[in-house]
Amino acid sequence: MRYRAFISYSHADEAWATWLFKRLETYRVPPRLVGRQTGQGKIGARLGAFFRDRDELTAASDLSATIQDALAESDALIVICSPAAAASRWVNAEVEAFRASGRGERIYAFVVGGEPGCIDDGGCFPPALTAPGEDGQPVEPLAADARPEGDGRKRAFLKLVAGLLGVGFDQLAQREAQRKQRRLVQVAVASLAGMTLAIGLAVTAHVARNDAQRRQAQAEDILGFMLGDLREKLTTVGRLDLMRTVDDKATVYFATLDPRDLSDRTLEEQARSLTGIGQVRLDEGNHDEATAAFREAHARSTALQARDPGNGQRLFDLAQAEFWLGFVAFQQGKYGAADAWLRKYHDSAMRVAAMDRGNFAWQKEQAYALHNLAVMDEQRGRYVQAERSMRAAISLYRDWIGQRPGDLPLRSEAADAMSWLGTLALARGQLDSAEDYFAEQVDVLQRNAAEEPDNAVWRDYLVRARLLLVDALAQRGKLEDARSLTATTLPVAAALAAQDPANNAWRTWLGACHWWRSRLATDDAAPLAEEEAAQAERIFVAALAAEPEKERLVVWLARTRHLRAQLALGRGDLRAARGHVAGALALIEPAWRARQNEDLRLWLARTRLLQGDIDASSGNRADGVRSWTEATHLLEQPDRRGPVPFLRLEPLLRAQVALGAQEKAVATRRRLDAAGYVPLHPFADIAPVAAR
Incomplete structure (x- = not known):
């Protein structure tokens, strides 16, 4: 034939x-x-x-x-x-x-x-x-x-x-899948060279317009693959470092395009590619470049959505750009900007979900939007509003998981929402509930990691979840459990940090593991405690250098210097203790002046309190009283209705004891005891309420 x-x-x-x-x-x-x-x-x-x-x-x-x-x-x-x-x-x-x-x-x-x-x-x-x-x-x-x-x-x-x-179809499909898997590795290696060639071809678009349009489409198809499918594959194995050169070339390529050549399809591909670039930059800790990429994506998505307001996909893309701009602002501690963007994202998410109830990806945006609002409320101490939004998100997840029990990412997202309920429970002194929520998240992520052992995302999430559980265990006095969990988590965090040294989030979790190893060390293991604290400080110094505006890193480094000052005070080295406290204050005071929130308030007060202990140990009780008083004012500051928040009670009690405010100290101790809080180091001069 x-x-x-x-x-x-x-x-x-x-x-x-x-x-x-x-x-x-x-x-x-x-x-x-x-x-x-x-x-x-x-x-x-x-x-x-x-x-x-x-x-x-x-x-x-x-x-x-x-x-x-x-x-x-x-x-x-x-x-x-x-x-x-x-x-x-x-x-x-x-x-x-x-x-x-x-x-x-x-x-x-x-x-x-x-x-x-x-x-x-x-x-x-x-x-x-x-x-x-x-x-x-x-x-x-x-x-x-x-x-x-x-x-x-x-x-x-x-x-x-x-x-x-x-x-047979199954036989052919299996062969095709095997061929695609073999090619993926080849594509990952050859894609950088192909990308350079494709961009070079696209830059010549002004010479022959018809030929340029074809070449532009080819280049952006490659970009779409590399910043989409390939990025997702590399994320699961923890190799985002391979994407950085591609991102740079893509950014240069976009800058060379003539605005007259930007069709709707081109704008869509560019918006998605720029969003991917922003995510890689954010993982590196480069907030300025991440924000610039997200703003470019938002500008393109806004233009497209305005051209076709009834197009759900364009509204979905616009919502993603709004979310990432809010998220990067939140990471920088710019809560006003974060709140504005995340509320825009919430509105867009609800609209896009209503446009197609059969599109599950669009439906999930509702839960994400509620989650974000809850996190913003939690950061501002609005715990009731935060819990209301988070429980609404969890209700959605429960329905979805019943329909999709094998969806691992969905399972993880639901567990993350439960974990935030744990954070809210901690803030309200519900320690037993907090432990249960965190343990549930750890259990889910351990099952995910067991089902997909090569997926670095599950290991990353598991490290974070275990650190939250360690905190809850420590507050309830379950120190052996906390030590054991920290010991099993540290190797996982170390392996992730070694796998991609430029991933600043992974480096942060490793530093947190060393911090907890030091904090939980027994009294007879002082050298180990000092060694672990010094290692944590080295890690956080490097991490903060990569992301100097990231508040979480400022707090972690201040916490570590605070811990080193405690250790130095415990061994009688007042000079070293004073130096570590000064280093902590040098971080925390400017951050507090720039943006006041609960984390910064708490660690500034703790550091002032420790500074007072050092002054008193040096024979300067008057200076110590001034520092203890400053700490007390920070912790008792009536910036909201109701009693002093639970998270402030432990340092407040220590300040009250130091200042001799016995009656207030007893009342504060009563609240801590009622919550089941067990201090890592005993409260001096304050007997348990039950004994009084």
């Missing part, structure tokens, strides 16, 4: 015919199938030539004869089925002619629209395709359904190829 198949289609489906023709003629058969003998003959490396009348009939003088010859010389007939094809007398005639040749079993239907089983106006099969055979029974054609609600374009294409080759 001259042709592998004759492609019959209605003129209305010409775009589908063009796409299918190119895919079939360029398809490479998986090597392991080449040479195999099937009912369709020996399989070659290519499918062969295909006949498509629009390309080959324009020069023919006898249209009918040309079609008959092409049908006779075609091994199979592919019918692109749609309502237009069902109504086309030419498509029907071609099917009749091919069936008349006695090869009806070699007809393949490729459904692109309409309903395969419908014979009314909505049907897609030409009458001859289902006409009764010699036995009088209606024929049920072999069909590949390319509609989104059917097999989908890719799966339908493979079904069609499997029929042409005479092999």
